Amino acid sequence: MRLAILTILIAASVAGCASTHQKSMGPDLGSNVVLSEDSYPNGPMPRELDKVSLPTYTIAPPDILVINAINLVPKAPYQLMMGDVVAVTVVGTLPDAPIEAAFPIGIGGTIDLGIPYGKVRVVNKTVEEVEALVKEHLRATLQDPRVTVSLLSTSAMQQITGEHLVGPDGTVNLGVYGTVRIVGSTVGEARYQIESHLSAFLEQPQVAVDVFAYNSKVYYIVTEGAGLGDGVYRFPVTGNETVLDAVSNINGLNQVASKRIWIARPAPLGGDVQILPVDWTGITAQASTTTNYQLMPGDRLFIAEDKLVAWDNQMAKLFAPLERIMGFTLLGTNTATRLSGRVLKGGGNPRSSSGF
Numbered sequence: 001m002r003l004a005i006l007t008i009l010i011a012a013s014v015a016g017c018a019s020t021h022q023k024s025m026g027p028d029l030g031s032n033v034v035l036s037e038d039s040y041p042n043g044p045m046p047r048e049l050d051k052v053s054l055p056t057y058t059i060a061p062p063d064i065l066v067i068n069a070i071n072l073v074p075k076a077p078y079q080l081m082m083g084d085v086v087a088v089t090v091v092g093t094l095p096d097a098p099i100e101a102a103f104p105i106g107i108g109g110t111i112d113l114g115i116p117y118g119k120v121r122v123v124n125k126t127v128e129e130v131e132a133l134v135k136e137h138l139r140a141t142l143q144d145p146r147v148t149v150s151l152l153s154t155s156a157m158q159q160i161t162g163e164h165l166v167g168p169d170g171t172v173n174l175g176v177y178g179t180v181r182i183v184g185s186t187v188g189e190a191r192y193q194i195e196s197h198l199s200a201f202l203e204q205p206q207v208a209v210d211v212f213a214y215n216s217k218v219y220y221i222v223t224e225g226a227g228l229g230d231g232v233y234r235f236p237v238t239g240n241e242t243v244l245d246a247v248s249n250i251n252g253l254n255q256v257a258s259k260r261i262w263i264a265r266p267a268p269l270g271g272d273v274q275i276l277p278v279d280w281t282g283i284t285a286q287a288s289t290t291t292n293y294q295l296m297p298g299d300r301l302f303i304a305e306d307k308l309v310a311w312d313n314q315m316a317k318l319f320a321p322l323e324r325i326m327g328f329t330l331l332g333t334n335t336a337t338r339l340s341g342r343v344l345k346g347g348g349n350p351r352s353s354s355g356f
Helices: 002-023 127-138 155-160 187-198 243-249 280-285 307-338
Strands: 033-035 064-074 085-094 097-104 110-112 119-121 146-153 162-165 171-173 179-181 202-213 218-223 231-236 257-265 273-279 300-305
Touching: 064 155, 064 187, 085 127, 097 110, 119 127, 127 146, 146 155, 155 162, 162 171, 179 187, 187 202, 218 243, 231 243, 243 280, 243 300, 257 280, 273 280, 300 307
Parallel strands: 033 273, 218 300
Antiparallel strands: 064 162, 064 202, 085 097, 085 146, 110 119, 171 179, 218 231, 257 273, 257 300
């Protein structure tokens, strides 16, 4: 009885503490915590109805860029390679077999002009040399073919165009043209650096560069697990997220979460910890925008655990081994009792007056 009363008193005190903590929006993290809403350098702290544009985006791993070719012409003399595509136009062909199309250079370094003309080997030749070769080849079938050949695209150009992952060393790989270091650059600076690098191989190269996936600027949601393990979720920053948006990404508060929520914003090395308390009830039930802050890169949205649930889990961990021991003890005692004495002789339970 005394143990039961003591347990009830402890539970009541913990519940009271948990209720007190849940009413407070701010954390208790030490004396170096700054509860501030006025430290944003460009004015009031950004929130739902007063958002700001983020600084110019700088590229970093593992962003994904998309590069489109505007003008990628190889420097002369360029020798054709497998994978290149040439346009061939011939005047004076057979009526039922015209030649006016794009021909990729396939395996063996040849282009296939079709029936009845056959294949011509063009690899390691310039466009002018290919024009002469095709004309000479067609004279076996045609009387006076007039041939025009032009380069449509190169296999190397195909390695430039498309999506490119920024590697751990801060570079993008342009295939046979090597790598370009663009970490810390804006999109415009990255375009200039790529064009400058390609100018060693191409005539006045022009490319368009954009960010396909913003992967390097993120915020985190950290949820206390009430003694069952904390959760950490990582989301990219798009420049428009608020606290409510972030919580919706994890489908709301879970069963062990309290309404004690705050944003921990990174500070310079050795600086004070900047904490922005969040009024969850105000944001959700009252549509208050006061603490529905705009999230910035590196922010940690911390969702504290319910103290009563955490205490219950701790008690369960503490008494679980004892419960197992008692369970094994009772099971062993009960088994020994039932399989001893008169039970083995068919006489029932020796302690029972009825013999059963």
